[in-house]
Amino acid sequence: MKNLLFLLYSLVSVILLIGLIYSFYIYATVKPPVEEIDKARISIAAAKAKLAGKYAGEPLKEAEVFFDQAMEEWKLQNDLFFIFRNYNRTSELALNAYDRATTSIRLADKSRNKIKDSAAIRLENLRQKINYFEKYYKNIVLHTSTVKLFSSGTTSFTEAQINYKAHDYMGALKNILKAEEAITKAEKQAHLKLAEFYRSYPLWEKNVRLAYQLSKNGQTVFLIDKLDASLIILKSGKEYKTFPVEFGNNWMNDKKVSGDNATPEGVYKVQDKKNIARTKYYKALLLDYPNMEDKKRYNQMVQSGKISKNTGIGGLIEIHGEGGKGIHWTEGCIAVDNEDMDVVFSQSVVNTPVIIVGARQTLEEYLN
Secondary structure, three states, rough: HHHHHHHHHHHHHHHHHHHHHHHHHHHHHOOOOOOOOOOOOOHHHHHHHOHHHHHEEEEEEHHHHHHHHHHHHHHHHHHHOHHHOOOHHHHHHHHHHHHHHHHHHHHHHHHHHHHHHHHHHHHHHHHHHHHHHHHOOOOOOHHHHHHHHHHHHHHHHHHHHHHHHHHOOHHHHHHHHHHHHHHHHHHHHHHHHHHHHHHHHHHHHHHHHHHHHHHHHHEEEEEEOOOOOOEEEEEOOHHHHEEEOOOOOOOOOOOOOOOOOOOOOOEEEEEEEOOOOOOOOOOOOEEEEOHHHHHHHHHHHHOOOOOOOOOOOOOOOOEOOOOOOOOOOOOOOEEOOOOHHHHHHOOOOOOOOOEEOOOOOOOHHOOO
């Protein structure tokens, strides 16, 4: 009986010893996957720092899901008695999170560089479009809606530049899209306006030829180009002097009635020369507007009911001084800087031909 008890005691002791050894082994070898969790956490933080959420959102979302699952699994294992813990699943999930996070970093870098390059090209194209618009359209009389569109486009362009310099290429791209849309619309509207202006080009071309022919025949001729805002003195068929000029703020239209602030187009002549004592505009050359063609057109418009018979045809169109303001400001006259006006005045006599055209160049030549 004693032997049996001793044997049983020995067996229990052995079992307890084995259990103790196993428990120590488990405690010593089964460690929480701290390193894997840290790698996953750091890689996700790095992905967010590189804005992977913007440029590679899907793999980053997957990484965050794996990481959350790893943390839940870790907590679940920690709640178990230590000899029953198994962190293999936790490690696997953490490694998956790390893998997807590093993938998102790689894809974000690739996507960001692609968007960066695209944004740089499109910004340059926009800069050229804006310069083109300002060169060919900004100085013509545009509708308020066109001006607002262009202004909106240039504002979005500026914001896109700010985004780009701040390395926010996605934000830059959004503003580039806005700028492209607004500026393209503005350019189309401006081009339609210019094309409408050019409908009278055949007559302008005829009058330009007349100006050079009269000059070749020995007369001094003043040729005025409204689109170019210039007065050219022609002598012997050649350009003798060219001066910048300013018109009425409705200069793109041909003058039809009093008060329309339009500068007339056609073949005129100097009717009177006014010195300083006779004009408030330094010196002035009174033109014979309205001429016979102007009166004929005016009467036709009255008879057709396009204008009221009480609306006057206007007059007192002059080439005068006090120009050089840099804007179109007159009520239809042609304003010249005083120093230039001295030359113009000295080169004129009563009956000097003054030929006013919308443009000398064709529309294609102007835009190229």
